[in-house]
Amino acid sequence: MKRILTVDDSASVRQMVSFTLQKAGYEVAEAVDGRDGLGKAAGGKFDLIITDLNMPNVDGIQLISSVRKLPGYSFVPILMLSTESQAEKKDEGRKAGATGWIVKPFNAEQLVAVVQKLVK
Amino acid sequence: MSCLTNPTPPTVLDKSGSDLQWLLRTTESAMEGLVSAFQGLTGDTDTLVNHAAAIVKCVEDESVSSVLPSVQTLGIAAKKYVGERLEATNGILDTVTAEMELLRKLSAVTNGQTKIAERIQMLNVHTKIEIAHLGFVGAGFEYLARELGEFSTSLAENTGELDRNTEERKNAIVGTRQQFSVELPHLTEELARIEANLSDDLAVLDSGLSRLAQTPLQFRASAENIARQIAGVVVAVQGHDITRQQIEHVHEALATVSEIVLGVSNLKSPAHAEAARAHVGLAIQIEQLRAIRSTIADWTSQIRMCMEGILRISASELIGIGPLVLEQERLMSAQLSHIDLLEGQCKGYSERIRSSLEGISNLSHLVTEHLQKAESARNQLRLLTFNSVIEASRLGAKADTICVIADGIAEVAVEWSKIMEQSGSALREIVDLSKHVNAVMDTFSQTGTEKLRDAQERTRVGLESLRGAAAFAVAQGEKIYQATEIMRTKSGAIASAGDQLDTCFGRIDTVLADLEAVKRQLEIDHPGVKAQYDSAEVERLFSASYTTQTERDVLRAAIYGTTLSTAQSNSAGNDVELF
Numbered sequence: 164m165k166r167i168l169t170v171d172d173s174a175s176v177r178q179m180v181s182f183t184l185q186k187a188g189y190e191v192a193e194a195v196d197g198r199d200g201l202g203k204a205a206g207g208k209f210d211l212i213i214t215d216l217n218m219p220n221v222d223g224i225q226l227i228s229s230v231r232k233l234p235g236y237s238f239v240p241i242l243m244l245s246t247e248s249q250a251e252k253k254d255e256g257r258k259a260g261a262t263g264w265i266v267k268p269f270n271a272e273q274l275v276a277v278v279q280k281l282v283k
Numbered sequence: 284m285s286c287l288t289n290p291t292p293p294t295v296l297d298k299s300g301s302d303l304q305w306l307l308r309t310t311e312s313a314m315e316g317l318v319s320a321f322q323g324l325t326g327d328t329d330t331l332v333n334h335a336a337a338i339v340k341c342v343e344d345e346s347v348s349s350v351l352p353s354v355q356t357l358g359i360a361a362k363k364y365v366g367e368r369l370e371a372t373n374g375i376l377d378t379v380t381a382e383m384e385l386l387r388k389l390s391a392v393t394n395g396q397t398k399i400a401e402r403i404q405m406l407n408v409h410t411k412i413e414i415a416h417l418g419f420v421g422a423g424f425e426y427l428a429r430e431l432g433e434f435s436t437s438l439a440e441n442t443g444e445l446d447r448n449t450e451e452r453k454n455a456i457v458g459t460r461q462q463f464s465v466e467l468p469h470l471t472e473e474l475a476r477i478e479a480n481l482s483d484d485l486a487v488l489d490s491g492l493s494r495l496a497q498t499p500l501q502f503r504a505s506a507e508n509i510a511r512q513i514a515g516v517v518v519a520v521q522g523h524d525i526t527r528q529q530i531e532h533v534h535e536a537l538a539t540v541s542e543i544v545l546g547v548s549n550l551k552s553p554a555h556a557e558a559a560r561a562h563v564g565l566a567i568q569i570e571q572l573r574a575i576r577s578t579i580a581d582w583t584s585q586i587r588m589c590m591e592g593i594l595r596i597s598a599s600e601l602i603g604i605g606p607l608v609l610e611q612e613r614l615m616s617a618q619l620s621h622i623d624l625l626e627g628q629c630k631g632y633s634e635r636i637r638s639s640l641e642g643i644s645n646l647s648h649l650v651t652e653h654l655q656k657a658e659s660a661r662n663q664l665r666l667l668t669f670n671s672v673i674e675a676s677r678l679g680a681k682a683d684t685i686c687v688i689a690d691g692i693a694e695v696a697v698e699w700s701k702i703m704e705q706s707g708s709a710l711r712e713i714v715d716l717s718k719h720v721n722a723v724m725d726t727f728s729q730t731g732t733e734k735l736r737d738a739q740e741r742t743r744v745g746l747e748s749l750r751g752a753a754a755f756a757v758a759q760g761e762k763i764y765q766a767t768e769i770m771r772t773k774s775g776a777i778a779s780a781g782d783q784l785d786t787c788f789g790r791i792d793t794v795l796a797d798l799e800a801v802k803r804q805l806e807i808d809h810p811g812v813k814a815q816y817d818s819a820e821v822e823r824l825f826s827a828s829y830t831t832q833t834e835r836d837v838l839r840a841a842i843y844g845t846t847l848s849t850a851q852s853n854s855a856g857n858d859v860e861l862f
Binding site: 171173174175176178179182183186216217245246247248249252253257261262263264265266267268269270271272273277280281 | 522
């Protein structure tokens with residue numbers, strides 16, 4: 164079973180992402196912020212990471228940069244799931260190593276479709 | 284500045300900021316509960332959809348749609364079967380009555396023949412007396428006398444045999460008629476009743492099958508609609524995360540405005556430029572809070588609609604359909620049993636009618652044989668008449684008595700011809716009657732029921748499938764009922780959480796009212812404050828943390844007076860871009 168890590172400081176969003184992806188057959192782990200996310204990524208192997216942008220401690224951009232430096236995470240897809248949609252922010256995310264950008268709120272079916280496309 | 288008196292604007296702004304923070308803390312846990320409940324509801328709705336889909340699949344797999352055509356074919360075959368037998372049954376009594384009449388006629392024929400046989404016997408006696416009287420000359424009549432005697436004996440035997448058969452048949456037919464008189468009205472009634480019941484049951488089954496085919500589909504559509512609404516709520520609930528961020532940003536902006544206002548009060552001067560920045564800052568936050576309030580109202584309304592949908596969804600129709608169809612299936616099976624019984628009864632009648640036919644056939648054979656013998660007897664009588672006339676003329680005057688005998692024989696021959704005509708007429712009637720009985724027999728025959736048998740067999744198979752589908756629907760209906768009850772319970776909890784959230788978010792109205800009051804006070808204290816600020820500076824000051832498109836739109840609308848799009852949809856977003 165493919166493993167996915169969702170990182171978001173909003174518990175309700177984490178729940179929504181987990182529930183949606185678990186229903187689609189994925190194993191999902193949750194992290195409450197960037198720091199927690201980085202720790203969990205380092206401690207285990209995930210096939211995809213979905214992260215929020217604005218979070219306390221370590222934000223999404225910093226998290227992506229750090230995760231990319233971890234062994235085995237160079238090519239793991241990382242999706243940014245954020246309320247922000249500014250081109251500059253997206254560019255910042257892309258440069259940090261994000262694979263894609265989804266603007267909140269997400270549609271469950273489309274989230275699953277994107278995840279399925281990235282995790283084969 | 285009057286706004287610096289009790290309470291001061293910074294105090295009001297700080298209080299508003301605190302209110303917003305309280306709002307964030309309080310709603311976060313409520314939202315988590317709401318999300319969990321909706322996740323549960325999603326699972327429950329999936330259960331409903333799956334159960335309804337299972338019924339639909341079962342109905343399709345069991346070919347329930349073919350049951351009705353089978354039963355309709357049975358209805359048509361049974362109606363034809365019943366109708367033909369009703370018609371044939373009406374003819375049976377007429378046939379029996381006609382046969383009785385015919386037998387009476389045959390009795391009259393045998394009576395006439397008996398009398399003729401007696402007359403010939405008399406003529407034989409007279410001939411013998413005359414032979415004795417004539418002596419040697421009368422020797423030529425001995426042959427005539429012998430012939431008359433043998434003929435008389437043969438005729439008596441034939442007549443006796445016909446008479447016995449006729450009597451036997453008469454007795455048999457009286458019994459049959461009595462039996463038919465009692466049973467046929469009952470059979471007719473039974474046939475008519477089955478015909479009427481079949482029509483009624485067919486109509487009921489038609490309606491039941493339509494419901495079995497349609498109701499699960501409708502229910503599935505309703506459940507899928509609820510699932511879509513829940514998916515909408517799932518999207519809407521994410522709006523909370525967005526509004527949470529927006530409220531945080533407003534909170535931060537209010538702190539900035541508070542600092543500006545505090546600066547204005549500390550300067551103790553008109554400080555129009557500062558006041559203008561504070562004023563526009565407040566205007567922006569007021570608009571942001573209004574946009575937040577509108578978004579919240581939108582998704583709470585979606586949650587309410589979804590809850591109403593859940594409360595409206597009713598499994599009662601679906602739960603009722605299984606037992607209803609099972610009951611209808613029982614009715615149809617009972618009808619099949621009735622048809623079986625009816626077939627048995629008809630077979631019994633068929634046997635009796637067959638024996639009746641055999642009787643008529645035997646009678647026909649007997650009368651035919653009798654007619655052949657009668658034909659031979661007529662020829663013999665003609666020969667006897669001829670011989671007696673020749674012998675009488677040869678004897679001349681001595682043969683007066685013989686002449687009388689010859690005349691008697693001639694008369695008997697004429698009467699015999701009449702009897703033969705009657706026998707011939709009776710035979711024709713018997714043949715006609717045989718044909719009629721044959722037609723009745725054909726109706727009641729085994730070959731006539733083949734179509735009915737085939738339709739019965741198909742219906743039996745169809746009803747078995749129907750029973751399976753209906754039983755499955757009963758079991759699934761029970762599960763669906765339980766799932767809907769669970770959903771109702773959960774929806775009650777959600778409604779309560781929704782009310783709690785409404786109360787929490789109602790605090791925004793208080794904050795808005797406070798901010799409006801501060802803004803108005805600034806306008807009073809600093810007339811013309813609205814136009815005295817640097818738009819670019821204000822945008823830079825407040826937009827730094829604004830992350831959503833809505834926030835930025837509201838900010839620009841407040842600063843530059845641009846039109847704000849009113850079509851703010853909660854399901855917006857989901858803009859996917861893969862790098």
